Amino acid sequence: MKKIIITGGAGFIGSHVIRRFVKKYPQYQIFNLDALTYAGNLENIADIQNEPNYTFIKGDIVNEDFINELFQKHQFDAVIHLAAESHVDRSITDPLSFVKTNVIGTMNLLNAAKQIWNNNFEGKRFYHVSTDEVYGTLGATGLFTETTPYAPNSPYSASKASSDHFVRAYGETYGLPYVITNCSNNYGPNHFPEKLIPLLINNIIQNKPLPVYGDGKYTRDWLFVKDHAVAIDLVFHEGINHETYNIGGFNEWQNIDLVKLLCQKMDEKLGKVSGTSEKLITYVKDRPGHDLRYAIDANKINKELGWSPSVTFEEGLEQTIDWYLENSEWLNNVTSGSYQKYYDNQYE
Numbered sequence: 001m002k003k004i005i006i007t008g009g010a011g012f013i014g015s016h017v018i019r020r021f022v023k024k025y026p027q028y029q030i031f032n033l034d035a036l037t038y039a040g041n042l043e044n045i046a047d048i049q050n051e052p053n054y055t056f057i058k059g060d061i062v063n064e065d066f067i068n069e070l071f072q073k074h075q076f077d078a079v080i081h082l083a084a085e086s087h088v089d090r091s092i093t094d095p096l097s098f099v100k101t102n103v104i105g106t107m108n109l110l111n112a113a114k115q116i117w118n119n120n121f122e123g124k125r126f127y128h129v130s131t132d133e134v135y136g137t138l139g140a141t142g143l144f145t146e147t148t149p150y151a152p153n154s155p156y157s158a159s160k161a162s163s164d165h166f167v168r169a170y171g172e173t174y175g176l177p178y179v180i181t182n183c184s185n186n187y188g189p190n191h192f193p194e195k196l197i198p199l200l201i202n203n204i205i206q207n208k209p210l211p212v213y214g215d216g217k218y219t220r221d222w223l224f225v226k227d228h229a230v231a232i233d234l235v236f237h238e239g240i241n242h243e244t245y246n247i248g249g250f251n252e253w254q255n256i257d258l259v260k261l262l263c264q265k266m267d268e269k270l271g272k273v274s275g276t277s278e279k280l281i282t283y284v285k286d287r288p289g290h291d292l293r294y295a296i297d298a299n300k301i302n303k304e305l306g307w308s309p310s311v312t313f314e315e316g317l318e319q320t321i322d323w324y325l326e327n328s329e330w331l332n333n334v335t336s337g338s339y340q341k342y343y344d345n346q347y348e
């Protein structure tokens, strides 16, 4: 039985990855390591908690001794590393916590894996889940490819870029078998409502202003989270060691157009007069260092591994909105307590 440790499995993307692996691969023993920060939520994966091939471990990847002991104890065959501080705005107010989790935490996992594998890399794999933000920003044209030079602009993306470099260096220096994927913006169920799409859905439900940074002309490439989980499954099993793969939605939207589309869909769902939610749009001060445009060239993973998004943006948004409307308790739980304090500081 293969033992796989997945970090960050109580978070947004991690919960979809964990569910897919636990259900699809009963022959794997899946360990979910998560510190349960503000972004981690066991409710995200309540449906799989009693599966026989699933174990949850609460723990911090920054704690070197703990990580070393855990790896020694379980002798994992593979790591799928998603745990991270993931919100750009938080990285602007508290960059050091991003260095701790995203850089030091990744280093601890690399060292622990290197130690237990001890140069015997047969059947072993370190999968590092990264972001397109490491490439910096695009102008009006062009796409990020796997050879685009790294040029991170936020403390978040700098910390992710740094962790990518360490993973690569462990491959080159110690022969550690790794793969890295750099993905564009995800959306879908269980997305924490500090990020644009779930924040808008929550605010429309609450009849609160919809904050649009700057002129709203910033562009993102949106991918449904379950399609990202499919890509991770594929790269984990079929990706080539020491390779990186870009993952994207072929789905670029200027923020303001996305906000208007979401307003329209929410009006329909909530039975409101068309145009009601758009009146809540409020332009607010811009994010410092705000990247103008992200867009992924996902041809490598498409040609080499046969992956492409399966869900259209229309379908994905429908599913996402329905999920939030049907899971008001989840939304209430995550927006009570410290969320309100964060929100007031960010949008005061």
Ligand code: NAD
Residues within 6 Å of the ligand: 007, 008, 009, 010, 011, 012, 013, 014, 033, 034, 035, 036, 037, 038, 039, 040, 041, 059, 060, 061, 062, 081, 082, 083, 084, 085, 086, 087, 101, 105, 129, 130, 131, 132, 160, 182, 183, 184, 185, 186, 187, 192
């Ligand atoms: P998230 O913030 O929703 O979840 C992060 C998870 O990591 C949480 O469960 C949290 O409790 C856990 N965690 C944080 N610090 C930890 C620590 N020190 N030790 C153990 N666990 C810790 O993040 P997400 O959006 O699901 O992103 C997951 C990964 O995918 C990240 O590495 C992120 O950089 C990457 N990524 C995200 C996107 C996106 O659009 N959300 C796109 C591309 C790549």
Ligand code: DAU
Residues within 6 Å of the ligand: 086, 087, 088, 089, 130, 131, 132, 133, 183, 184, 185, 186, 194, 195, 196, 197, 199, 211, 212, 213, 214, 218, 219, 220, 255, 287, 294
């Ligand atoms: O590209 C991948 C990245 O996508 C991931 O690596 C990050 O973890 C993830 O958070 C996401 O980063 P972004 O900064 O692109 O996502 P966010 O949802 O924070 O913002 C999306 C766009 O919307 C961005 O241009 C900023 C803008 N925005 C965001 C918020 C929260 C607003 O206009 N208003 C807002 O209130």
